[in-house]
Amino acid sequence: MEIRVLRYFLTVVQEGSITQAAKALHVTQPTLSRQLMELEGELGQQLFIRGSRRISLTEEGLLLRQRAEEILSLIDKTTTEFSAMDDASIRGEVRIGCGEGEPIRFIARTLTAMQRSYPFIQPHFYSGNAPDVLDKLDKGLTDFAVVFGPLDLTQYHYLRLPGIHRWGLLMRKDSPLSQKAVIEPQDLLSIPLIYSAQAWEHNEFSGWLGVPVEQLHIVAIYNLFYNASLLVQEGLGYATSFDNLAPTGPASPLCHRPFHPPLQAIPYLLWKKSHRFSKASRIFLEHIRKDLTAISLDT
CATH class of the missing domain: 3.40.190.10 (Periplasmic binding protein-like II)
Known part of the structure; x- marks a missing residue:
């Protein structure tokens, strides 16, 4: 499997069309089509679903896209490192x-x-x-x-x-729980929660809660915080989060309350x-x- 062909493959995925990809790569459409067919033959899998206007990826194609991005990123990183070795x-x-x-x-x-x-x-x-x-x-x-x-x-x-980061609950200032200084396990049992994917992955709250996480009313799961803060602002629910991630000053509609007993990272x-x-x-x-x-x- 050639690196050049992997770059061709990713360009086709990005453009969504062999015709457009061929223009971007400055190769002929028959040449690019042949390279892709040979790639499918080499892997023994169909990578594309060819539509009348655009092409899409099969499950095997999606896997190759992920692997190709990882391989090419590592190659580019290695090239940069070696090119720097002889620099003054x-x-x-x-x-x-x-x-x-x-x-x-x-x-x-x-x-x-x-x-x-x-x-x-x-x-x-x-x-x-x-x-x-x-x-x-x-x-x-x-x-x-x-x-x-x-x-x-x-x-x-x-x-x-x-x-040290403290886990707690991000909420709107007009929420009933905003009147509390700290959030206790029982407070989480009856509210809509926007839950951290990291906490879900590592089951970080199970011991602190005292009940299985599955008993919580989880309305959304997030992996990066900014979008979660927008969901809170719009009233979808309360977000489990570290402190000091969202603005909570006088001009902000949000506030953060720490868990008690403390849960730290x-x-x-x-x-x-x-x-x-x-x-x-x-x-x-x-x-x-x-x-x-x-x-x-x-x-």
Whole structure:
């Protein structure tokens, strides 16, 4: 399977038409059609459903799309790393998968200071919940992951990042529960909940709730917080979330109330034990270690 053909395949998927893809790739339509047929023959699977105007993907085609994107991303990353090795000024990319939260501010400060000395090192961020960013890390598509515990960290090297996030409930200020200082387990049993996919994946609330999560009235599940905050604003329900993610000041229609007993999440920076770092990634890690040491010396 040739890399060139995978790029052809993804272009056809993006354009939705072999004719348009051929124009974008500057190849003839018969040549592109032949390449795709040979790809299907090589894999022994039909990849496309060919309609009168547009083509769509079969289940096998959807799988190949995912794998092709991962393969080409890894190839581009490797090419960038090797092209930087002989450069007089250190260049390269640092790829970081991260969840949403205040620890990203610490990462940003480290990168800001680092780029004064290494202006050609470019950070690339991929945002997602813990399963998403760990999947990217495990496949070698990112160098680091910023995640929030509790997690099984045995297969990774890691650094504890500053701060602790508290789980709680995001709600409208005109909601009845906004009058409470804290949210207790029984408060969640009779309200429409917009539930965190990470909490669902790791069953993080089961012990705290004292009842199976299935007994909750879950009206939606989210993996990134911004859309969840919009759902709350529009009155769909209450969102389980970390504190300090949404504006809750006087001008905001929202407020956040912490869980009681407290339910907390600790942030970590992870990398694979078998990962071979580029120069850019090693420099980033050195700066993170130095900044963490400075914090511990000050406290």
